[in-house]
Amino acid sequence: MESLEPPDDELVRRTQAGDARAFDELVVRFSPRLYGLVYHMTSSHEDTNDLLQDIFSKAYRSIKGFQGKSSFYTWMHTIAVNMAINFLKKRNRRKTMSLDDVDNGILNDPDFIEATSNGDPSREANLSELQKKLNESMLKLSHDHRAVVTMFDIQGMPHAEISKVLKISEGTVRSRLFYAHRQLQNYLQEFINK
């Protein structure tokens, strides 16, 4: 059965022609994914909400200049990453973490079970501990490393796509990932050795 949803390109063309509803559809389509991207870079739901609004506002204002040289997906991700990095630079070193919004599905994830199997019998306690540690570790990475880790490890984007979004070579993406993983290994040692 074919999907009835119009492709991104068509929605972009309609938005450029002045159809605001087409852009609404793009917002619905991209907000969950971009939310994840921004949230994992800022570690704050409040900041993510504000920033995501700004990202879509900027995209709406700039969409007439979008010429389709890259995919709309890449274009949106580039705006989001750049704005998130600028925001983080302004926010300086204020560290915020949101620890109350975890999907319960994590409790059944085999990787979570594996990571916490030898610890406290109460998985809820382990979940909180693990999440706190993961967030702390992410915040210790530089903005550039955090962006790469978020896109590759958490969002599952391929190296080639990340290189387009960040406008860097694939080699640089791999090298940033290597150094970021090495740092994270030190911070998350207790969960890795279980």
Place this chain on the structure above:
Amino acid sequence: MDNEDSITKLLRLKRYEQPSEEYFENFLAEFQARQRAEVIHRPLLHIAWDRVCSMFVMPPVPKLVMVSSFAAAVFAAVFVMNWADDDTPSNLTLASSGAVQRDSTARPANGKNGSAVQYVLPARPVSYASARSF
């Protein structure tokens, strides 16, 4: 390599940190409200500018072309203004030459000290004299 895989597995668990579906339903409404508020609170000049821009909507033009067109327009405007200026002095010359003629035929009048008042304009206007000359 095992450690690398473990890190990746741990980081993937962060995908579960996400708001509820309800949040995303409300997000669009919040975005639309914010867009409307931006339009309402926007300075009138910005709105007018946007309307002017939308009247001349055209395919994306390279910046170089836009800059050179603007420069050409400015050059043309300056040229037209200079041309108009060049026309004006010739009329003035005629008028002033007439005035000079009239002055030269006028009867010389006597000043308070009895010396004849001269109506002949100096060849070089005072404003042309250097401010530092004494």
